[in-house]
Amino acid sequence: MKKKPMVLDEQPKSKAAVVWSVVRELPIVPILIILIVLIIPTIFAELLAPHNPYSGSLRLRLQPPSFLGGPEGYLLGTDHQGRDILSRMIYGARISSAVAASGILIGGSLGIVFGLMAGYFRGWIDAVVSRLVDITLSIPIILIAIAVATAAGASLGVLVGLVAYYLWGVYTRQTRAETLKWAESQFVKRAQVVGCSKLRIMFKHLLPNMVNTIIVLITLQVGFVIVFEASLSFVGVGVPPPNPAWGLMVSEGRMFVVSAWWVPLFPGMAIMLTVLSFNMLGDWLRDKLDPKLRQV
Amino acid sequence: MDVKQDPAVQQEQEQGKRIGKIVLEVKDLKTYVRTKRGVIPAVDGVSFYVKQGETFGIVGESGGGKSMTAKSILRMEPKPAASIEGGEILLDGVDLTKLSEKQMRKIRGREISMIFQDPMTSLNPVFTVGNQIGEGLRIYEGKMDKKTLKAKIIELLKKVNVAAPEKRISDYPHEMSGGMKQRAVGAIAISSSPKIIIADEPTTSLDLTIQAQYLRLLREIQEKSGVSIIFITHDFGIVAKMCDRVAVLYSGRIVEQGTVRALFKNPSHPYTHALINSVPKVEKRVDRLYSIPGQPTPAWERKKGCYFANRCEYAVDRCFEAYPPTFDGLSGTEGHLADCWRLEDKTWKPKPYLA
Amino acid sequence: MGKYILKRLGQAIFTLFAMSIIVFFLARLSGDPADTLLPAEATQEHRDRMMALWGLDRPTHIQYFLFVGNAVRGDFGESLRLPGRDAFNLVMVRMSKTAELALVAMLFAILLALVIGVFSAVYKNSPLDFFGKLIAILGQSLPHFWIGIVLIWIFAVNLRILPTSGYGTWKHFVMPAIVVGWFQVAALMRLVRSAMFEALDSEYVQLARVKGVSPMKVIWKHCFRNALIPPLTYAGIMLGYLVVGSITTEIVFSWPGVGVLVLQSVLARDYAVVQAISIVFGTIIIAVNFLVDILYAFIDPRIRYH
Amino acid sequence: MSKKLKVVSIAALAVMLLAAPLTAGGRAEAEAAPEVDRLLVSMPSPPLDTNRIWASGWANFAQFEPVLETLLETDPVTGQALPRLATSWERNDNDREWVFHLRQGVQFHHGYGELTAADVKHTWELLKRDDSGVNQATVWRSQVKEVEIVDDYTIVFRFHYPMTFGEALFSRAGGELYVMSKDHWDTGQERAVDDKLVGTGVYQYVERVDGQSLLVEHFENHWSNETPDFTEIMFNWVDDETTILARLLSGEAHLGQLSRDVARSAENQGLRVIAATQENMQRIIMFGGASFADQGVAEPSDAIYNRNVRLALSLAVDLDELHEFVYDGRIAHSYNTGWHPNREVWNPEWEERFDEYYGYDPERAKQLLADEGYEPGDIHLTIYQMNWPAQPEARVVVEALPTYWNEIGVRTTIEPVDFGTFIPQWQQMNTRGMITPSRNFPIRPTEQYIRDQLTHDGALTFFYTDNFIEEKYAELEAELDVDRRNALSLEIGDHAFEQIPYIPLGMTYSEVVVDPDVIADWVWPGLNPYGPSHWYLLERAQ
């Protein structure tokens, strides 16, 4: 057994050193990727994008990236409308994060409120909410998505609604399970003894304790939402063109997989890196915060 | 209350136990654990021995290093966070720290077995009890046909006083009562006729009457098989009831060890002394319990000197400068050891606490 | 136990009933089928004739009661889009193909997830853990259709070891099953992994180690069985995800399952088929959840029913 | 594990998953492929995967083409009507009566006997059924007065109105009269048809696998004794173009339909594109909408009612650029949509003055808008975008138009809709604009076109309506003299050209991509707007 023997540190670690050791453990690469690929473009799209993401010149259709001999100024080449792929990706980050953020925010808040109520009040509220979740999860979302999108027309609002509709069940289930778990805990019992109102117990005592789980859940779902958007775009009910959503770009670009590979490749890469990073981050958080989390 | 206070009875019982030669000797064992705050010595130079047929108690509070000591003996310290960084663990002269994992597997169960904190959760819920007892048997005694195996399992269950063992054999743990589960765990522990059983707080979660049943079971097992037991506990009551000799752990070090009677009658280390006096007694009402101020210092905040010094009412300057040496022959008995500077003065004793 | 089963059964039936309402109105959400199914040149008279033929001129609530009454008998009427074809049969024929794919995919997902989950739990924070997770997550980080296209290009166009698409031999199953299943691996792997952590931490595992059981046996015998249970409870939800994935996957691999049918039927407002698909899917998912609940109680009898 | 290693490994996996297609080695060299008897065709699944041909429109018909025949055939080179199941035909009573003399000795597949006039009448009866959904269902139902069987080989179709495009209606070019066996029908009616399709084509029906494929094989007793080069044709339904390309490249398909963008990559990989021959029978792509009308239900104040605004919109679109970069040059101008030089009525001025009305001149467009009092940004259009079958480029064009119009200060929103949502809007004339593929009829279609698309009375009264055209068309309908009718047609054409009823983008050819190792050549006219026809003319490579 040839391994480095442990040495008792002469100097006990200072607070700063402890903080640093935690920081050093952060999954830097995923965080950087999320920053560079998603967050910075989302905030600074106008500053960063070299071209108009919505219009291009057909004459510049399907030009390769500039480093492969394409026209100057089009770093990642152009798409089938002659639009700059890089600019579209930068604005696409904004759409992707907007869809993910608002979908998760709406679905998540609904789910959390319902889950808290179901888990804390039990009884008929629980029965109704649980059945609702069952129903939500048993009708394939894609069917609903196609039906709603054909009826109402594909739009960002519809997409966000679909994401929220899909996620609320997941959040409700998780929050309900957590509520059931925490409702047994002694601090909740203590709060009851103290005479806290049900509302106070739910939102002051129970909710803050689920933050860990909810954060983990969110990180794992950002990726899902982005990929979901791509799947919907594939069947024609996702983000409506000419909006530069990543999923739509890959979906539209897939026919150029041989002739103009850069059209689907770069947005695909953005999706992959983002989803991968969020998942890595989520898994890291999960290991840190809640390793035995029984949910996906 | 019906209380007998006759030392002679106790003496007699100890002798009746046929205590033999030393089976296990731990010398200056050091197990370090890597944490966020740096490497800390969970076991910091622990030495003791266990004789055949005796019950050796290791007593201490949480964080004292009891469990880590037990795990280290079995070489089951949680790797890679923990590692044995020094010392020897001699089982019949073989140093366990030098053995490979594969060799260790032959020791575990066969030579040393273990009983865990909660008999209720130490059985795997998805296998029958017979299966779980048989698993060990097949490892120790090689392959055998089903019939012999079953016969052996039944024999073991009988040994631990399980009624109708033929029926119990195909029960799943959840189908058994708590007492049955205890017995099954006991059967597993003795299935290999080990030299030593390490019992890690085996009764902590039990009710009084159930605890009494269990302790009796352990005693019966010991009487029948002559196995040595290392009893890890935080409860002095159990030590008083079950053990022959005892070591008191504080912050990874044995601060005092000796026979149970010596320790209870003449606690030499201020910590032992304080602990014994801080336990409320069933036998008589105390006016006020002794209470040790503060709490154990975490390893990463420890200063030099005696680890207990900052909570010790007898501490002198010296106690804050260097860790004290071990003094032997306290209370006039060899093998009664303690680490305390004050013991340099042979006549010094913590003053009796008058409750 | 009996009461528990009855209660779950009651819940399942109620869920189905509620679902039928949603499905019924969902199908009617997006307009008349005549507008899609008839050529643009069709006259109003032509249109009315078709509506009467399909019974769509009746009041909606009557349509609903007829729908429920017939649906209970497995009669969803004739497909509007494929006249003369019984909607239920049509769906079931396709469904069997989708089910085959889903089953193989699930098998693949479970196998891979178990292997990765177990190893990444046992060798936590090792390169094995990292790569295992990476492979698992990768399946989730790209849309199904894209992974499908990439696989087709690698294995069918370049290497020519697998057929590009279609249905037939076992070789046809390989790529679509990987695509559909891979998406699930990450989620399943996480369940297995956390269940493994729990099992590895448990006293019975420590006891097994103390008994001298070899590490492999500790992992695969003692932990594994216990780690199997949580993924089982996920089966129902997993089916839902499989459907989402199978639709795009089936289109890419021209798999003759419900995928294309779903798309075409919804776009064509083929009420009969859309309803049949939704109800069949919903029933399967609800039934699977129901079975899982029951099975769960049998596999792990520690479960208490409150 | 070092961070670097992690980064590298992620990068490696990323490349594997994303970039692998780029390494596509292209089509493997055919290793002296054995002669292919079974032609493998990959096509998007037909909307109706069924044998009931009366049930839906043309989009469905490609699958019936090999098995069934019409009374008349269209010459792949000249586009003229040729005898097929009918050896000759006559038009009487000012085109109100069409008499067909059937070919004798034509055998139905699977031993269902000889073709007689009863089979033709039976087919017509199917097409006018209540549940008939064919494009010309209205014609078959309400314009045909009666069908008379004179004898086994003579049949008469009598119409209420003059049938001016009978050559189209009774051929593959514009009708649905694909003759089916009555004897077969009598064995089990709809169920019999569901079981198999019995026609007289060069190929006979073998089997259909639901959602997967259709197999046909050479019919040995075909009246023509023609022996096609391929003894079997297998249609596989493949809905994603990328997969069709993959199948073509890996040899799992010999013929497929791809959009021009994908076809280009296919050509780069060594596949061959074969285009249909008949320019005037292809798809016309144009941009129009119900609101391009001066009477009707919509608000006349809409900018789009202003002819000069329409002119400006038209002038803002660079057709040459679209033709070159989107259609790869494989497109021709459609000078006056609905009229064509190959037909009887044509005004050469339209071609000469085309640039003036429909050419690219954004400056003039801007000026026009300014003259009409519109500031940049005043005009806001909504484009409904639909997924038209067999029109993959439409999507690109729809997205390109806003860029052009943005140049002249017209704002546009693209709203994706599907057919079913769109049609009610369309009928209420609420649609503001759309891209639609339309198709010309090859023989004397113009009057039908005018009726359908430019008058209130037509079935398709949603493109452009106008009092002048209404009046002229009323005149035309009452007129029996052909020359006079043509003159009226021309007058309406002149008016339409001048009024800019649509922005015509051009006429395109149907195309297929083939594996040149299997298929040497194919001369087909491209009649069906959604798929190929004339399968028996395929030439196998040697």
Added chain:
Amino acid sequence: METEALLSVTGLKKYFPVRSKMLFKKSTTVVKAVDGLTFTVQSGETLALVGESGCGKSTTANVILGLEKPTEGTVFLEGKNVHELTGQENRTYRRNMQAVFQDPWSSLNPRMKVQEIVGEPLVVNHKEMSSSEVLEKVKQVLTDVGLDPSLMGRYPHEFSGGQRQRIAVAAALVSDPKIIILDEPVSALDVSIRAQIMNMFRDIQDKYHVSYLLIAHDLGTTRYMADKIAVMYLGNIVEYAETEELFEHPLHPYTEALFSAALPSDPDIERDEIILTGEIPSPINPPSGCPFHTRCPKKVGDICEREYPEPGEPTAPGHLVSCHIYRK
């Protein structure tokens, strides 16, 4: 018990319905968690409920705390039925009745600061108090329980087990309650800390004159803390007496067995071990008659199985025992 008791519990019963395990059969079984308790707690005294798990002592605490409604019987605090309170009465009751639970790790909300935890009873029930008044009070009780008030901005996880239990006590004390229910308050603590906390409880009682209802299974702890003890078995009180009286003269066979099982505080102490056979019967179908008869080593006869022994005072006044041995 001439003066009105602070807390008086009369004929308290708490049954939980259980689902039948048989198919199609109506469920009638109940868990008789608490089956008729009567006791009182006087102002300033400590009553201990002692028993093993499943004896109903925690359920009793829950009912008294108003977390559960009793199936039968009443709980009066200062003459008011605690299950029939409204509005302001309820707030007063909440102020007067507080609790400290077993596990200091889970009884403090990890997401709340110490000052929020301790101040919460005031925020909820003393709406008239300003936040600065609350803070003052919080500081004062923290000092009383031996904690540095300057730490009150921290979160519970920054404290050790003993300190956390002090926080819990502070939170219970902050509203000046009349009675505090101590539910196994030291059993989760380390030995050296237990003594600190127990001493603290006694000091606080001296200072605030508060009553304790102590729920415990450890006999040493009870002997040290309690003035009176009620021994519980299967939802019933089998014996009730002043602490010293009970320990010196245990009457009930169960009490005797329990005491014999207690661990000695000295190795020289050897007791006659009364090892009870079997497990505690399930409260779903408690034995008829005397609930202890199935395990009782001193069973007198059929009467034990037939008849529930009404409590009597065979030896000393105030020493109640429910056993047929003493009923002749």
